[in-house]
Amino acid sequence: MITFDLFTTIDALGTFAFAVSGATAAIRSRYDIFGILVLAFVTAIGGGTTRDLLIGNTPVNWLTDTLTIWSIVAGFLFGLLLHRKIGKWEGWFFFFDAVGLGVFTVTGVQIGLQAGMGIGISVALGAVTGCFGGVIRDVLAATKPLIFRKEIYASASVIGGLLYIMIVEFGESIIVAQITAIAAVLFIRFIAVHYKLELPKIN
Amino acid sequence: MITFDLFTTIDALGTFAFAVSGATAAIRSRYDIFGILVLAFVTAIGGGTTRDLLIGNTPVNWLTDTLTIWSIVAGFLFGLLLHRKIGKWEGWFFFFDAVGLGVFTVTGVQIGLQAGMGIGISVALGAVTGCFGGVIRDVLAATKPLIFRKEIYASASVIGGLLYIMIVEFGESIIVAQITAIAAVLFIRFIAVHYKLELPKIN
């Protein structure tokens, strides 16, 4: 079961990365230790929880998932102890965050398909899983949600989700689809940030 | 089934109108194309989704409702292409939005009654269905929810919901109750906006 373990490990890394980004946002908003912990938590589980509530998957999964809890606590502590050096670590955070986006996208698409949803809705559930934690983080930090304004983010998730479904439809194994979709999200995010690509705005 | 089709058509118009208002709010907040789409979506489905989550109606209905999805996409495109001319279209938007408020109120009350709720709670669920999409829209656009401050809006929904229940109790057909309640919401909204009526504030 090496493939499953690989995916579990990547999933935990994604959770960890999202927790770090939540902790960082809370520190910037001058929240206390508790607020930092809550934002780490909410950022990491917000997307999956929203998806689970929408499709009626309750109790939501993190209530019984110890690895998720510890990944969040680790992300919280990491954000807390190293926030001053975050500038130096920026490349790592970008990488973790993009991996998390890719993994959560794939998880969301898979769960949507398993729940009998159509392709469009499953891709949307993938994007909700990947992106909504960050939206809740920004609402609780009382800032305009970044995702609606910054470089291509949700679009990377949508493309990754479509790719996953196409590859599975073509008869490839789940693991090939997973790795390809995650790699595509990573690649799109890298290109978008490197070249400062943004979706058009309306004047 | 002309009556059912009529209601379905009005429902789609209401969804469309709410999607336009979400898209407009996102454009004003300088969100990108994706943010505009998300706000159109969330405004249109936010009220019904909140209601469905509260009463345990999952998976929530838009996950399997193609007409809702396309109504939202149409509202998104309409808001995107015509936002500069929105001033000229204001009367139409007001009309669509009021129809949507009336239709969603009636839908919410009906679903509450079907789920075995009492009259007061069913009326409240109607108001949640009609109003909560706008509340979520304003939270995501990082502005104070308009509905808590502007001319009589939720009150129109509450009166429409009570009227619907009264007419059904008096033995009239569902369709009479639906049309009367929607007309009442339209009428109250028209009077409120025309005479700039507001609920009292506290000093």
Add this chain to the structure above:
Amino acid sequence: MITFDLFTTIDALGTFAFAVSGATAAIRSRYDIFGILVLAFVTAIGGGTTRDLLIGNTPVNWLTDTLTIWSIVAGFLFGLLLHRKIGKWEGWFFFFDAVGLGVFTVTGVQIGLQAGMGIGISVALGAVTGCFGGVIRDVLAATKPLIFRKEIYASASVIGGLLYIMIVEFGESIIVAQITAIAAVLFIRFIAVHYKLELPKIN
């Protein structure tokens, strides 16, 4: 059933106090009568509703709980009529709010344990029940959630929840655990506010 009645009475007082705090926040944000009612409602039921949604306890309990509804209406009217004198009543509000925090913490922990959750998650569900109504209140009032910044609040809930579980584990009766946990939350809140204790922030 005097003990049950005692707990029901305290629970209603907690609901009342949270409704007052929601109404007050809405008045400060210059919301109209309807907005004040909604914030009273959302503050009082937000924590329990979030908990119920997470564990799949739907329809959420206040939909069929008349006492909760009337406690909220009473809190709304109280906040409305007496908001100018709130300065004089501050001690009472602090007391009510702390009782509510304690009671809701205990309710949340109990429901978590009944749903088969582990100790850590049950304590977290207690804190969600006690604190999340205030978080939603602050989001809807468009202010940074107070709880993430002010004196020890959620920590009091966490300590109360742990104490409740420890006492039940030691074989004491539920009612002893309930009263001790609520008293502990009250005591911690009193000490924290009296001595202006805060959790550390990160520079």
